Amino acid sequence: MFESTTWSKDMSLYRIQSTRAGATRVEKFEGRDHLVVPVVALQEGVVWPGNSEFPEFVPGSLLSVNPQGWNGKPVMIDHPSLSGEMVSANHPRVMERSRIGTIFNTLAKNNKLLMEAWLDLQKIESLGGDAAKMLSRIQKDEVVEVSVGVYTGMENLEGVWNKKKYKARWNSMTPDHLAILPEGTIGACSVAMGCGTRMLSSWKMDDDLLIVEAMRELYDDDQPRDDNGQWTDGG
Numbered sequence: 001m002f003e004s005t006t007w008s009k010d011m012s013l014y015r016i017q018s019t020r021a022g023a024t025r026v027e028k029f030e031g032r033d034h035l036v037v038p039v040v041a042l043q044e045g046v047v048w049p050g051n052s053e054f055p056e057f058v059p060g061s062l063l064s065v066n067p068q069g070w071n072g073k074p075v076m077i078d079h080p081s082l083s084g085e086m087v088s089a090n091h092p093r094v095m096e097r098s099r100i101g102t103i104f105n106t107l108a109k110n111n112k113l114l115m116e117a118w119l120d121l122q123k124i125e126s127l128g129g130d131a132a133k134m135l136s137r138i139q140k141d142e143v144v145e146v147s148v149g150v151y152t153g154m155e156n157l158e159g160v161w162n163k164k165k166y167k168a169r170w171n172s173m174t175p176d177h178l179a180i181l182p183e184g185t186i187g188a189c190s191v192a193m194g195c196g197t198r199m200l201s202s203w204k205m206d207d208d209l210l211i212v213e214a215m216r217e218l219y220d221d222d223q224p225r226d227d228n229g230q231w232t233d234g235g
Helices: 092-098 121-127 129-139
Strands: 005-007 013-017 025-029 032-043 045-047 056-058 074-077 099-109 112-120 146-155 159-161 164-166 168-180 204-206 209-213
Touching: 025 112, 032 099, 032 121, 032 129, 032 146, 045 164, 074 092, 074 112, 074 129, 092 099, 099 121, 112 121, 112 168, 121 129
Parallel strands: 056 168, 074 168
Antiparallel strands: 013 209, 025 032, 032 112, 045 056, 074 099, 099 112, 146 168, 159 164, 204 209
16 A cells, blocks of 8 residues: 655655555656655664675664765665676666666664665566566565665774674775565565664654654755645746
């Protein structure tokens, strides 16, 4: 079930009318319908990325450094790879083959990296396969595994966090993409750890209202909106 959105004129908040945390909705972007899916992409803790030889610690403070840098980055069906090696998603051929949407409305809160995955329904239909299966699972209210594609800087610092040992600590992070993973693939920050699609219980304010900060200080919101909260040309 898709939820409607409204814009509150008396506060800088983006409100999603919902009976539960993690509701989806449909929005127009570039003239096409997009299913907007809330995501917990990453959180403070010990992760073991698939291309790492050892567990690594992600400090919550790092997630708060320029989270808006994720906005506009691609959402992919799985991590892109070439000859078995992971590659950047930001290449025309890679995007054409497996990009299924775009990241928007990213913020860091409570040591979590929160964002919206705007999924291009027309592109997913054309791709079929794993992309179509993923969409079906989300539309059935299933929680789906995700994984971030990032370039990280690390320091060789061993330690223990929440009884979990690690051998390196992230000290910088450059966003590349968000991967929504095929069924059966577990993310480094897994659903069991609190990441994934629709995992936004921390945003729930009461039983029927989910409030996501619009971050007006980060974006120019001078463009007029109609009574339903949709952008207009001011005419």
